[in-house]
Amino acid sequence: MSSADLPGTERLPAEPVAEAAVPIAPQAETPFGRFFETYVESPLAVGAFILLVLIIGAAVFAPWIAPQNPYDLAQVSVLDSRLPPGAVSMDGYTFWLGTDGAGRDLFSAILYGLRISLSVGVLSGLFALVLGMVVGLIAAYFGGRTETLLMRIVDLQLSLPAVLIALILLAILGKGLDKIVIALVVAQWAYYARTVRSSALVERRKEYVEAAVCLGLGRGRIIFRHILPNCLAPLIVVGTVQTASAIALEATLSFLGVGLPPTEPSLGLLISNGFNYMLSGRYWIAFFPGIALLLTIVAINLVGDRLRDVLNPRLAR
Amino acid sequence: MTAVLEVRGLKTHFFTRAGVIKAVDGVDFSLERGEILGLVGESGSGKTVTGFSLLGLVDPPGRIVEGSIRLAGTELVGLAEEAMRRQRGRKIAMIFQDPMMTLNPVLRVDTQMIEAITTHVDISKAAAREKARAALAMVGIPSPDERLKSYPHQFSGGMRQRVAIAIALLNEPDVIIADEPTTALDVTIQAQILAEVQKLAAATGTAFVWITHDLAVVAGLADRLLVMYAGRIVESGPVDEVLASPAHPYTHGLIGSVPSQTRRGQKLRQIPGMTPSLLSLPQGCAFKTRCPRADAACDVMPGLEPVAPGREVRCWHPHPTTPLAAAS
Numbered sequence: 001m002s003s004a005d006l007p008g009t010e011r012l013p014a015e016p017v018a019e020a021a022v023p024i025a026p027q028a029e030t031p032f033g034r035f036f037e038t039y040v041e042s043p044l045a046v047g048a049f050i051l052l053v054l055i056i057g058a059a060v061f062a063p064w065i066a067p068q069n070p071y072d073l074a075q076v077s078v079l080d081s082r083l084p085p086g087a088v089s090m091d092g093y094t095f096w097l098g099t100d101g102a103g104r105d106l107f108s109a110i111l112y113g114l115r116i117s118l119s120v121g122v123l124s125g126l127f128a129l130v131l132g133m134v135v136g137l138i139a140a141y142f143g144g145r146t147e148t149l150l151m152r153i154v155d156l157q158l159s160l161p162a163v164l165i166a167l168i169l170l171a172i173l174g175k176g177l178d179k180i181v182i183a184l185v186v187a188q189w190a191y192y193a194r195t196v197r198s199s200a201l202v203e204r205r206k207e208y209v210e211a212a213v214c215l216g217l218g219r220g221r222i223i224f225r226h227i228l229p230n231c232l233a234p235l236i237v238v239g240t241v242q243t244a245s246a247i248a249l250e251a252t253l254s255f256l257g258v259g260l261p262p263t264e265p266s267l268g269l270l271i272s273n274g275f276n277y278m279l280s281g282r283y284w285i286a287f288f289p290g291i292a293l294l295l296t297i298v299a300i301n302l303v304g305d306r307l308r309d310v311l312n313p314r315l316a317r
Numbered sequence: 318m319t320a321v322l323e324v325r326g327l328k329t330h331f332f333t334r335a336g337v338i339k340a341v342d343g344v345d346f347s348l349e350r351g352e353i354l355g356l357v358g359e360s361g362s363g364k365t366v367t368g369f370s371l372l373g374l375v376d377p378p379g380r381i382v383e384g385s386i387r388l389a390g391t392e393l394v395g396l397a398e399e400a401m402r403r404q405r406g407r408k409i410a411m412i413f414q415d416p417m418m419t420l421n422p423v424l425r426v427d428t429q430m431i432e433a434i435t436t437h438v439d440i441s442k443a444a445a446r447e448k449a450r451a452a453l454a455m456v457g458i459p460s461p462d463e464r465l466k467s468y469p470h471q472f473s474g475g476m477r478q479r480v481a482i483a484i485a486l487l488n489e490p491d492v493i494i495a496d497e498p499t500t501a502l503d504v505t506i507q508a509q510i511l512a513e514v515q516k517l518a519a520a521t522g523t524a525f526v527w528i529t530h531d532l533a534v535v536a537g538l539a540d541r542l543l544v545m546y547a548g549r550i551v552e553s554g555p556v557d558e559v560l561a562s563p564a565h566p567y568t569h570g571l572i573g574s575v576p577s578q579t580r581r582g583q584k585l586r587q588i589p590g591m592t593p594s595l596l597s598l599p600q601g602c603a604f605k606t607r608c609p610r611a612d613a614a615c616d617v618m619p620g621l622e623p624v625a626p627g628r629e630v631r632c633w634h635p636h637p638t639t640p641l642a643a644a645s
Contacts, residue, residue: 207418214372215433215484216406225432229423 038310045306052299055292059114066108067093071263078103082277085284098284100273106284109270110292116266117293120177120250124184125243131185132192133228133235139193140200141223151197157190162249170258180259184246195238199231206230233311240304244297251293267293320347321491321524322371327384329363329370338595340366340379342548345621348492351518353525355535355556357571358545361592364528367545368494371526372411373401389491407437410485412495416477416502420469426453426480427465433487452483455520457513475506479513486517494526499534511538532575536560544568547595547603550621554628564624564635566608602633610634 040046058065068075080089080103088094097106135154139147157165169183203209204227212222253259254268255275262269267289274286329341341363348354356364369375371386373393386393388408393401413419421429430449431442438445446465453461456479469477478498485493495514499507515538518525527539535542535556542559544552544567552565563569570588590607593599601618605611614633621631 207413207415208421210374211411211413211419211481211484212421213374214405214411215436216402216404217432217436218402221432221436226421226424230421 035310039306042306042309045302048299048302048306051295052303055114055296055299056118058111059118062108062111062115066105066111068105068108070104070109070112071265076103082282082285084282085288097288098282100270100285101277106270106288109265110267110289113265113267113270113289114292114296116177116260116264117247117250117268117296120180120184120260120266121243121247124181124188124246124250125239127181128185128189128242128246129192129235129239132189132194133196135189136193136196137200137223137228137231140197140204141219141227147197150193154190154193154197158194162187162245163252166249166253167256167258170253175259175261177260177264180250180253183253184249187249188242188246191238191242192235195234196231199234200227203227203230237304237308237311240300240307244300244304247293247300248297267296319349321350321389322348322526323385323387324371325385325387327367327370327386328382329366329375329379330382331379333378336596338379339548339598340595341370343384344545344548344550346543346550346553348524348526350491350522350524352541353515353518353527353539355539355542356526356528356545357530357532357535357542359530359571359592361595362545363548364545365496368411368496368526368528371492371494372405372409373398374405403437406433406490407488408490409492409494410488410490412478412481412485412493412498414497414500416474416481416498419481420477422469424468425465426467426469426472430465430484430487433484437488448487449483452487453480455486455517456480456483457509458483475502475510478502478506478510482510482514482517486521486523489521490523492524492526494528496528497530500529500531507534508537514538532560532572544571547593547598549603549631550629551604551631552629553621554625558625558628564628564630565604565632566610566634567604570607602631610636 039049063069070076077089080095080099081101083089083095083099083103085096085098085106086094087098093105095105095107097110100106100109135150139150165187166180166183169186170179173179173182209222209226212226217226250259250266251268251271254266255272257272260266260269265273270289271286271293274282274284274289277283277285324344324346327341327344328339331338331340344363344367346354356367358364366375366379370381371388371393373396375381381394384394388404391404391408393404396404420426427446427449430452431445434440434445434448435442440448450461450465453464458464458476458479464472469480472480481498482493499510502510511534514525514527517523527535529535539556542552542554542556543550544559544565546567552559552563552568559568560572563572567588570586573586574588576585588607593603593606599606601616602608602611603618605615608615610632612634619631619633621629622635624630624635
């Protein structure tokens with residue numbers, strides 16, 4: 001048998017023939033375009049997304065939307081205190097959601113409270129994400145003792161309830177927006193670290209990482225440019241859930257009186273203020289801030305659930 | 318001609334709990350500019366580990382215990398990791414088996430190609446992009462400008478392997494190691510890629526080490542053939558001569574187990590037995606338990622001896638025979 005008898009050895013001309021059949025896709029064929037198309041298939045998720053945008057818009061533009069600045073003493077009158085929803089003030093203004101014990105318009109107070117609650121949630125979510133992401137990536141990439149050390153710290157962290165960690169930290173640090181953000185980051189970074197590590201461990205074994213090593217790319221480049229983008233999908237999902245839980249956690253802490261000072265009233269503080277009036281029938285002071293908090297958290301969670309469905313099975317495969 | 322790659326006495330061993338696995342146990346070969354060397358053998362014969370050893374990418378518990386790898390005058394064995402990293406992708410590159418897996422799914426092709434250049438050469442992004450475009454055109458990808466902006470999932474398997482080859486060629490390396498790069502492709506695409514590689518080797522002077530278990534591939538592609546068995550080279554020589562008249566019984570058996578049109582209806586002749594575990598190799602010649610020619614002489618490991626000009630065989634009973642004659 002000569003070599004020419006073996007199949008598949010004809011030296012064909014290497015013209016780019018039928019193989020090029022996969023068409024060059026139009027502009028919408030980016031991963032983001034496909035992602036968007038899949039997301040809008042669920043009406044509930046679209047509704048939740050619109051609600052979330054409205055809530056965020058209301059929070060961002062609160063100073064322009066709110067009928068009164070509830071913390072400007074010149075605009076608030078104690079004589080208007082504890083009015084029920086729909087009551088009209090002495091200067092003819094209607095309090096659609098009633099007023100609280102200090103005579104503040106509850107609708108305005110909720111808008112300002114949302115501002116604080118959302119910024120605490122987003123800030124702590126972002127910082128925790130970055131910290132957890134870096135720790136998780138380093139643990140997965142380097143493995144060995146580094147991984148053992150980092151992941152045991154994560155386990156330790158996860159074995160304690162988040163509220164407990166935050167309570168202890170706030171008891172030490174005191175009140176303040178910056179302090180509650182620190183407390184929430186410390187309480188939540190471990191979730192991100194664990195998520196990133198598990199997906200980075202899978203990605204790290206894939207051949208494209210080996211190929212990148214064979215191209216002589218540096219470690220940092222491989223970790224952050226090649227592995228990280230492939231781990232983003234689960235990270236985004238955990239990010240939404242953890243942001244919602246950070247908002248709830250902040251409300252809990254403020255309700256317990258260890259979160260934010262009264263000068264920076266979040267939804268939790270509003271609920272806490274109104275709680276004292278619940279038994280006397282003035283339900284609205286705690287009820288409406290509670291509804292606002294509930295809607296915010298539900299909207300974020302619904303968006304997060306949809307993201308999880310869309311991103312899994314993975315995009316761009 | 319001078320050799321761009323010289324491997325002498327390469328030994329890569331894996332130190333496992335069960336014992337030392339001698340995956341590569343004394344391999345010598347050299348490679349000239351533009352030469353295509355076929356490296357064949359069954360699974361577990363050490364061909365892939367040889368490839369990874371050349372790149373300095375043997376993972377623990379394995380390591381290169383002995384030998385020398387000289388790439389264009391630089392000794393790679395014992396080179397510090399950072400210096401080795403600068404060789405990879407620049408002087409020596411690799412193409413993998415599964416083109417679906419070797420491109421990062423979330424990065425555009427241009428991003429991946431440009432970073433492969435700028436990691437090693439200090440040039441502007443625009444110049445790197447131009448080089449990337451030229452490389453895509455060179456491997457026969459139509460409309461490279463548009464293709465640069467595509468994501469890997471927008472390419473077919475054969476196209477992706479062309480992209481992978483283009484990436485390997487970007488920095489004009491001296492040697493490209495190809496680990497069964499056409500195994501996952503269908504035969505027509507495989508033939509195109511092989512023809513392309515032959516043209517590229519001639520045009521750029523890049524030498525290839527083509528690792529495969531498919532004799533049909535090396536028959537049409539390679540200039541020279543190395544047959545590996547249990548971590549050692551058992552036969553080497555010009556590809557046509559080795560395939561036409563294999564001297565080692567193992568090479569003989571490998572060729573005999575390829576189905577062929579001229580022997581339709583006949584039973585394929587398998588090599589009896591299995592590749593022995595590398596932990597418990599027989600004393601002497603590792604192939605003797607499966608070899609029809611084995612006798613008492615084979616209890617001593619034979620050396621790699623020349624049998625004809627340019628041909629060497631590791632066997633006490635080297636009969637250059639034609640596989641077909643032996644079959645009848």
